[in-house]
Amino acid sequence: MTMSKSMHHTAHKRVVIKLGGSTLEGLNEAFFDNFKRLQESGVELIITHGGGPAINRELAAQGLQSHTLNGIRVTNEAAIKVVQSTLIGQVNTALVHELTTAGIAAIGLNGFDNQLIVVDFLDQETYGYVGAIKNINTSLLEALMGVGIVPVIACVGTTEAGQALNINGDTVASEIALAVGADSLLLVTDVSGIRIEDEYQAIATPSLIDQWTEQGHIYGGMIPKVQGAIDCLRAGIPSVQIVGATLIGTTIVATSELLSS
Numbered sequence: 001m002t003m004s005k006s007m008h009h010t011a012h013k014r015v016v017i018k019l020g021g022s023t024l025e026g027l028n029e030a031f032f033d034n035f036k037r038l039q040e041s042g043v044e045l046i047i048t049h050g051g052g053p054a055i056n057r058e059l060a061a062q063g064l065q066s067h068t069l070n071g072i073r074v075t076n077e078a079a080i081k082v083v084q085s086t087l088i089g090q091v092n093t094a095l096v097h098e099l100t101t102a103g104i105a106a107i108g109l110n111g112f113d114n115q116l117i118v119v120d121f122l123d124q125e126t127y128g129y130v131g132a133i134k135n136i137n138t139s140l141l142e143a144l145m146g147v148g149i150v151p152v153i154a155c156v157g158t159t160e161a162g163q164a165l166n167i168n169g170d171t172v173a174s175e176i177a178l179a180v181g182a183d184s185l186l187l188v189t190d191v192s193g194i195r196i197e198d199e200y201q202a203i204a205t206p207s208l209i210d211q212w213t214e215q216g217h218i219y220g221g222m223i224p225k226v227q228g229a230i231d232c233l234r235a236g237i238p239s240v241q242i243v244g245a246t247l248i249g250t251t252i253v254a255t256s257e258l259l260s261s
């Protein structure tokens with residue numbers, strides 16, 4: 001998608017929070033209380049989620065194999081059915097339940113709902129049933145946030161023809177953040193941010209990230225996170241963080257390019 005969706009200018013701050021599958025199952029009530037407090041302070045929340053480990057379990061249970069390339073799952077015809085039913089039928093519903101239990105009004109959505117996430121095939125020969133986001137329809141999100149309901153979005157997109165395609169959760173989070181002009185994007189994962197040679201980095205810049213990726217210090221599931229973060233910063237979203245369940249981690253800043261040279 002192209003950048004330059006303008007930032008919205010209401011009194012409310014908007015925060016997009018992505019919960020990684022790697023951390024989802026370990027989150028407790030205290031964690032969700034943070035969201036409740038944020039919402040009570042007037043922040044408009046959108047939650048997106050992954051579910052890689054749940055998909056892996058379900059694929060294994062059905063005797064199916066899969067592998068990833070650059071942090072993206074190569075998804076064949078059998079796998080997309082598993083991805084769709086696991087993310088929407090299991091992971092999304094469980095998360096909506098946890099939020100509701102924590103006193104947060106939440107509604108589960110996926111790319112099919114009101115054409116929330118319309119996709120084309122990313123590169124069918126290489127990745128199979130994986131989507132590249134073509135359009136995010138924000139109208140339903142705006143309506144829900146307007147009445148204090150938190151959208152909880154599974155990373156499954158639909159083609160114009162109604163074919164479900166798998167999308168990496170970090171990519172969905174960053175594209176949603178761009179589309180609604182979020183003030184902040186928070187990627188919650190199983191590590192306390194970007195670790196380089198055994199040291200977690202409090203701050204990172206796009207040029208440092210490029211360097212670290214080239215050197216192989218950033219790999220696998222961290223790649224879609226840093227790419228999404230850089231896309232958001234370039235489009236003017238002021239704050240992107242990659243954090244663990246303690247909400248401590250790496251803040252990625254667009255400026256201070258001087259630090260890295």
Ligand SMILES: Nc1ncnc2c1ncn2[C@@H]1O[C@H](COP(=O)(O)OP(=O)(O)O)[C@@H](O)[C@H]1O
Pocket residue numbers: 019020021022023050051052169188189190191193194195196217218219220221222223
């Ligand atoms: N430089 C890095 N710093 C921290 N984690 C990294 C780095 N490079 C790769 N990773 C890997 O990325 C993983 C997080 O991505 P992923 O497993 O896809 O999580 P999620 O399910 O939250 O999206 C970490 O657990 C770690 O194995």
Ligand SMILES: CC(=O)N[C@@H](CCC(=O)OP(=O)(O)O)C(=O)O
Pocket residue numbers: 019020021022049050051052053055071072073083130155166167168169170221
């Ligand atoms: C295309 C692609 O890679 N889709 C991901 C979607 C789930 C996801 O992103 O889960 P995490 O947030 O736990 O990594 C997958 O199939 O694993």
